[in-house]
Amino acid sequence: MSLEKITTTNIWMRLVNTEYDNLNSKELELKFKSIYLEETGELYEGDISIYHSSESEVTSKLNSGYDGTALLLSNNNEEKLYVINQGTTNLADWKENIKGPFAGKSEKQAEATRTFVDDTKRNFGVGDGVETISLGHSLGHHNSSMTGISDDTFDEIYGVNGLQISPVEAYNYDFNFYDAVNVHFGLRGKNDIYEIPTNELAEFTKEFYADAPVKIHQYISEDDPLYAVTEKAGFVTFGDVTKVDTKLETDGIKELVDDIPDDVIASFRDLAIDYADADNKGGVNEVVYQLLGVQMEYLEGIEGKADLLKWYAMHNDEVDETMRALKDNLPPLADKIRLISQNADTIFGRLYEAGYIDEEQKKVMIEEIGNLDEGLTKILGLINANVGVNEESWSVALGGDIATFLIGKEIAGSLTESIQNILDSGTLDSLKGIKDSHSINELLNAMTKGKKSYIGKDLIYTANAGGGEAIKVNMTAALKMYRKGAMLLDEKRTAIVRLEERLNEEIAISYREEKYKVLDGINHIEASPKSFAYERGWMHRYPLYEVESLVVDEHIEPLRNADMDEEVRELYKNVESGHMMLEDYRKAIEELFRKEEEVAQMFDLVRGF
Amino acid sequence: MTNGKESAAPSDMDPKDLPDVPAFQDEFTRSFLTSTEPVREGYYPFEAKTGKFTMAFPGDMEVIERSYTNASARDSEFVDITHMDNELDLVTNIQLKYYGFMSSEESIKEGMSKNSNENLDFRPLESQYEGQYIEYADLTEAHRPAFATLIWNDNKDNIRIFADMSCKKGLSSQRCDEMVKAEKERILKSLKTIKLTETKEG
Numbered sequence: 001m002s003l004e005k006i007t008t009t010n011i012w013m014r015l016v017n018t019e020y021d022n023l024n025s026k027e028l029e030l031k032f033k034s035i036y037l038e039e040t041g042e043l044y045e046g047d048i049s050i051y052h053s054s055e056s057e058v059t060s061k062l063n064s065g066y067d068g069t070a071l072l073l074s075n076n077n078e079e080k081l082y083v084i085n086q087g088t089t090n091l092a093d094w095k096e097n098i099k100g101p102f103a104g105k106s107e108k109q110a111e112a113t114r115t116f117v118d119d120t121k122r123n124f125g126v127g128d129g130v131e132t133i134s135l136g137h138s139l140g141h142h143n144s145s146m147t148g149i150s151d152d153t154f155d156e157i158y159g160v161n162g163l164q165i166s167p168v169e170a171y172n173y174d175f176n177f178y179d180a181v182n183v184h185f186g187l188r189g190k191n192d193i194y195e196i197p198t199n200e201l202a203e204f205t206k207e208f209y210a211d212a213p214v215k216i217h218q219y220i221s222e223d224d225p226l227y228a229v230t231e232k233a234g235f236v237t238f239g240d241v242t243k244v245d246t247k248l249e250t251d252g253i254k255e256l257v258d259d260i261p262d263d264v265i266a267s268f269r270d271l272a273i274d275y276a277d278a279d280n281k282g283g284v285n286e287v288v289y290q291l292l293g294v295q296m297e298y299l300e301g302i303e304g305k306a307d308l309l310k311w312y313a314m315h316n317d318e319v320d321e322t323m324r325a326l327k328d329n330l331p332p333l334a335d336k337i338r339l340i341s342q343n344a345d346t347i348f349g350r351l352y353e354a355g356y357i358d359e360e361q362k363k364v365m366i367e368e369i370g371n372l373d374e375g376l377t378k379i380l381g382l383i384n385a386n387v388g389v390n391e392e393s394w395s396v397a398l399g400g401d402i403a404t405f406l407i408g409k410e411i412a413g414s415l416t417e418s419i420q421n422i423l424d425s426g427t428l429d430s431l432k433g434i435k436d437s438h439s440i441n442e443l444l445n446a447m448t449k450g451k452k453s454y455i456g457k458d459l460i461y462t463a464n465a466g467g468g469e470a471i472k473v474n475m476t477a478a479l480k481m482y483r484k485g486a487m488l489l490d491e492k493r494t495a496i497v498r499l500e501e502r503l504n505e506e507i508a509i510s511y512r513e514e515k516y517k518v519l520d521g522i523n524h525i526e527a528s529p530k531s532f533a534y535e536r537g538w539m540h541r542y543p544l545y546e547v548e549s550l551v552v553d554e555h556i557e558p559l560r561n562a563d564m565d566e567e568v569r570e571l572y573k574n575v576e577s578g579h580m581m582l583e584d585y586r587k588a589i590e591e592l593f594r595k596e597e598e599v600a601q602m603f604d605l606v607r608g609f
Numbered sequence: 610m611t612n613g614k615e616s617a618a619p620s621d622m623d624p625k626d627l628p629d630v631p632a633f634q635d636e637f638t639r640s641f642l643t644s645t646e647p648v649r650e651g652y653y654p655f656e657a658k659t660g661k662f663t664m665a666f667p668g669d670m671e672v673i674e675r676s677y678t679n680a681s682a683r684d685s686e687f688v689d690i691t692h693m694d695n696e697l698d699l700v701t702n703i704q705l706k707y708y709g710f711m712s713s714e715e716s717i718k719e720g721m722s723k724n725s726n727e728n729l730d731f732r733p734l735e736s737q738y739e740g741q742y743i744e745y746a747d748l749t750e751a752h753r754p755a756f757a758t759l760i761w762n763d764n765k766d767n768i769r770i771f772a773d774m775s776c777k778k779g780l781s782s783q784r785c786d787e788m789v790k791a792e793k794e795r796i797l798k799s800l801k802t803i804k805l806t807e808t809k810e811g
Contacts, residue, residue, distance in 0.1 A: 058712050058765065107678075108685040111708060114720060118712035151723035172676060172687070172704070175751075175771045176726040183752045188700040188775045189691045191673045 003046070003078050009219065009447060010039045012135045012158050017440045017457055019069055019084040025050040028069065033609045038459045038475055041598030043605045046075025051120050059116045066112040068140075070120040072130075081120065081132045083154075085113055085140035107173050109139070110146035114153050131155050137440055138226065139163050141218075145238060148214040150174035157216045157239070161224045161438050164235035167205040168193060180208055198234035205236045215239065221246040221446070223437035246437055246446040327383050334376040341373040357427055364425035371418040451593070461599075463592040473589055475602075482586055483606040489578045496571045503564045511559045522552045619645050628653075630668035631693060637674040641688075642666060652799060659683040661707055661766060665802040666690075667795070670701070684709035698780055699788045701796060703772045711767050714742070714759065721757050721769060726750060729757055734797075738804050745797065748773075754789045758800050766805045772796050 006012060014035045023031060029048050036044040049072040053059045059066055067086035072079070117132060134144035134157045141162025147153040149165070150173060170177050171193055181187065184204055185196055193201075216239025220227050223246050231237070340347060344366040352362040436442050444454045453460045458476035525532050529550035533539055538547065586603050593599045619627060619642045627633040628645055632653060643654045648665040655666035658679050670690050679686040690703040711717050722729045729746035736743050741762045748755040748771075755773035774792055776785035 058710055107687070107706075108680060108708070111685075112710070115710060115712045115716070118716045122712065151720055168676075173724075175704075175721075175724045175748075175755075175757075178704075178771075179725075179751045179753070179755070179773070182773075182775075188695050189693060190689050190702040190704070191675065191691060191693065192695070194675060 003073055003075060003080050005036070005040055006073065006080075006082060007133065007135075007156075007158055008039070010444065011035055013160055013219075013440050013444050014039070014454075014457070014459075015082075016084055016135050016137050016140070016160065019086055021457070022067075025052065028071075030609070032071065034476065034479065034606070037602055037605055038479065041601050041605075043608055046073055046078075048073055049124055051123050053116050056116055056119045056123070058119050059112060066109065066116065068113065068116050070116070070124075072120075072124045072126065079126065079130060081117075081124070081126065081130050083113075083117055083120065083132065083134050083144075085134055085136040085144050107146070107169065109143040110173060113143045114147045114151070117153050134158065137161060138438065145216060146170070146173055148216065149209045149212045149238060150177070152213070154214055157214060159216070159218045159239075160440050160443055161221055161226065162218055163226060164230050164237050165205070166230075166233075166235050167198075167201040170205060170209075170236075177205075177208055202234045202236050206238075209236075209238060212238075218242065219244060219443055219447070221437045221443050223247045223442075226438050244443055244446045246442045323383065326379070330376065330380050330383065334373070334380055337369065337373050337376055341369045344369050361425050361427040364421060365427055368418045368422050368425075375418060451596070461593060461596075471592060473592060475589075475599075478585075478589055479602060479606045482582060482603055483609075485578070485582045486607050489575050489582070492578070493572075493575050496568065496575065499571070500564075500568050503568070507562045507564075508559065511562070515556055518554070518556065522554055525550050525552060618643065628668065631671050632666060632668045635671045635693075637677070638666075638670075638672045641672060648802070652802070657686050657688070657707060659686045659707065661686065661709065661806055662768060663804050663806065665799055667799050670703075696777070698777045699774055699785075699792055700777075701772060701774045701792055703770060703796065703800075706769045708767055708769070709765070711761070711765050714761050714767070717759060717761070717767060717769060718744075721746075721759065721771075725755075725757060725771070731757075731759065734801065737801060741805055743801065743803075754793070756793065756797075758797070760800070760803055760805065762805045762807075764805070764807050766807055768803060768805070770800060772800075 006015075015032065018028070018031050018035070028050055032048065033044050036042070051070045051072075053066055053068045059068075069084045069086075071082045071084070073082060074080075113134075121128065121130065132154050134141075134148065134154045136142075136144050136158070137160045141157070141159030142165070144154055144157050145159065145162065145165055146169065148157045150170070171181055172178075178190075181193070181196075181201075181204065185200075187193060187196075218237065218239050218241045220237075220241055220243050222243050348357065348362045348365045351357050352359060357365070441454050441456075448454070451461050451463065453462065455474070458474050461473045461475050463471045463473065526549070529547045532550060533547040538545075590600050590603070619633060620636075620640050622645070624634065626645075627639070628647075630651075632638045632642060633645070641655050641658070643656050645653070647668070648654055651668050652665035653668055655664045657663070661683065667690075669692065671693050673689040673691055676689045677687065686707040688705045688707075690705065692700045694700075718729065718731050725748050727748065727750040729748070731744040731746045734743045734745050741760065743758065743760045745759075746757045748757060751773065753773050753775050755771065758770040758772070759767065760770075761767035772793075774789050776788065780788075
């Protein structure tokens with residue numbers, strides 16, 4: 001067994017996908033072993049050490065909550081450090097830099113990546129020379145690439161649907177590149193970089209980093225919207241790139257993007273980056289929080305004016321936070337919605353032509369994006385006129401309750417109505433397909449042939465037994481259940497063995513002890529009959545008699561009804577039938593996949609960890 | 610409210626009343642400057658928006674708004690300082706990056722070496738502030754005269770600086786060398802005034 005298998009596509013992509021679940025070290029180790037077994041049919045026999053960024057003092061000092069996990073794997077004489085880089089978990093922070101080429105934000109993240117890798121090596125006590133491999137998706141891949149091309153943080157980088165590198169970002173991060181760009185384009189002041197045409201800069205960037213020693217391997221879905229919009233915006237793709245057509249039924253989204261004006265693409269790019277990040281963390285509320293910094297939970301119960309005033313009176317801190325967030329975050333969002341609104345005909349027209357949405361949906365989108373644009377502008381006006389944010393004390397001074405009411409009404413009224421209409425039209429469901437193309441799963445499935453596929457984080461086997469309907473088996477769950485079931489039954493059996501021992505010991509011993517106590521008493525009586533007679537008061541009652549001897553006629557029953565063998569046998573039978581059920585279940589799966597030897601082997605091996 | 614102009618923040622003042630230097634005439638740069646009273650001739654008090662450091666800012670230079678970033682979490686702030694006038698005989702760029710975290714100063718120096726593609730030979734300079742350190746290294750491989758500076762404290766706050774200078778085309782190399790030498794001294798003098806505000810006591 002060598003460590004090479006770790007970087008086979010299916011293993012590393014599933015590992016990265018798993019990192020989003022924020023498992024603790026023990027769970028992650030188990031998950032790693034499971035993935036390894038499911039994908040190779042072999043047991044991982046090497047050593048594993050895991051270090052999470054939350055354990056790293058220097059990295060957790062970052063208030064922005066950098067998230068990464070390092071696995072030090074060693075086997076035989078091989079030792080490699082794998083770093084799964086999730087990137088930022090702080091949402092507001094990311095947004096602050098959208099006005100620019102989001103340089104500052106990703107630069108900090110790249111630096112955090114480098115800091116974490118350094119601290120990991122120190123923590124594991126491995127030398128600088130240990131081969132270090134980055135595994136990442138989306139923004140995580142981006143952060144690794146930035147450090148990878150400009151310093152030696154990583155020897156190899158594996159990325160899936162990664163956010164690519166912006167030349168201006170590299171210009172800011174890497175002095176060596178900065179120096180070369182200045183010479184090549186004859187720049188003096190740093191501000192002049194913005195005058196260079198995007199494509200020229202991109203071309204030079206690609207050339208400059210062509211010789212970087214780091215080996216980058218990328219897998220990109222041709223339908224990934226993030227890739228489509230960033231490539232057009234002049235981002236540069238490094239390394240060997242495997243492009244995968246994950247959706248055969250639609251044209252690649254890239255062709256669709258070509259008709260849309262550049263500034264709209266830039267807006268989409270920013271929204272897409274935000275969205276990609278938020279969606280990995282979960283749900284619509286997270287996305288709203290990402291875009292507006294507003295906690296939707298605060299607003300959930302609010303339906304009328306009375307609710308709003310109550311909210312204002314009772315939860316001033318929440319009102320404060322919400323208004324402040326809106327004041328900061330609304331203007332850039334409103335700008336983007338305006339751009340999309342102004343180009344709605346082109347955008348939704350192309351989406352319709354490409355088959356992503358139908359004609360009715362196109363109509364609704366054009367109309368409602370227009371309404372959203374209007375509504376956001378109105379709210380913005382109200383906020384600017386009424387909400388004064390006091391930077392010193394971080395408190396919000398509202399221009400009276402009426403302002404809160406108006407802002408709230410606008411959010412609750414026209415905005416939610418537009419959003420509701422958009423939701424009702426089913427457009428988002430239709431477009432969901434586009435978003436899925438950014439996920440690891442769609443790509444994994446597109447690349448995986450034969451009986452294997454993936455749903456959620458699990459490996460699925462599909463059997464076409466007898467030409468009937470295909471039977472899908474969740475192998476991840478089956479193996480987990482088999483292993484857990486076997487473990488539980490083993491535990492149960494151990495408990496029964498212990499019970500059996502106890503029964504024998506406790507009952508027999510205490511019977512003997514009790515018997516000895518009785519015999520001891522009898523001996524005592526027979527040895528000193530006189531004192532026994534005095535104790536019992538016989539001498540008072542019969543003063544003329546004298547006790548010379550006492551003989552106890554003892555009869556002690558043997559231990560009876562203490563035989564628990566039958567009950568114990570029942571318990572054993574119970575465990576046995578549990579085992580049989582498990583084995584039947586296993587046999588049924590093995591039967592389905594008769595030709596695949598590794599299925600049987602996987603079941604054997606999974607009990608080993 | 611009108612007891613002397615020193616008490617008003619420069620950003621609130623009428624541009625006509627501000628010193629006639631690029632730093633004050635540019636609205637964005639002005640927003641960092643805390644007073645129109647020079648700290649010493651030609652240098653004005655500057656405060657980072659994260660509040661994590663202060664310095665004496667050269668009045669002839671400006672902060673580039675487009676590349677400026679800070680984090681609301683206050684653990685990073687990047688400030689590019691430049692001469693906006695490209696016709697000057699000498700144009701200087703200072704790229705200043707504050708980070709609120711690091712694994713060690715050695716690792717930062719290594720990173721800066723890699724970013725400049727040469728083994729930087731950092732030498733300590735005398736620090737004006739207790740618990741704060743400053744080191745400096747010349748870049749020898751860059752196309753233009755350039756140097757790196759690292760400032761850090763025991764709180765793992767650190768500032769990494771790359772500065773580079775370019776002479777106008779047609780300037781004699783002797784004149785250029787002289788100007789670069791003087792400019793380097795001037796910039797270093799300014800960098801030495803940088804004070805990390807959260808330095809551990811004692």
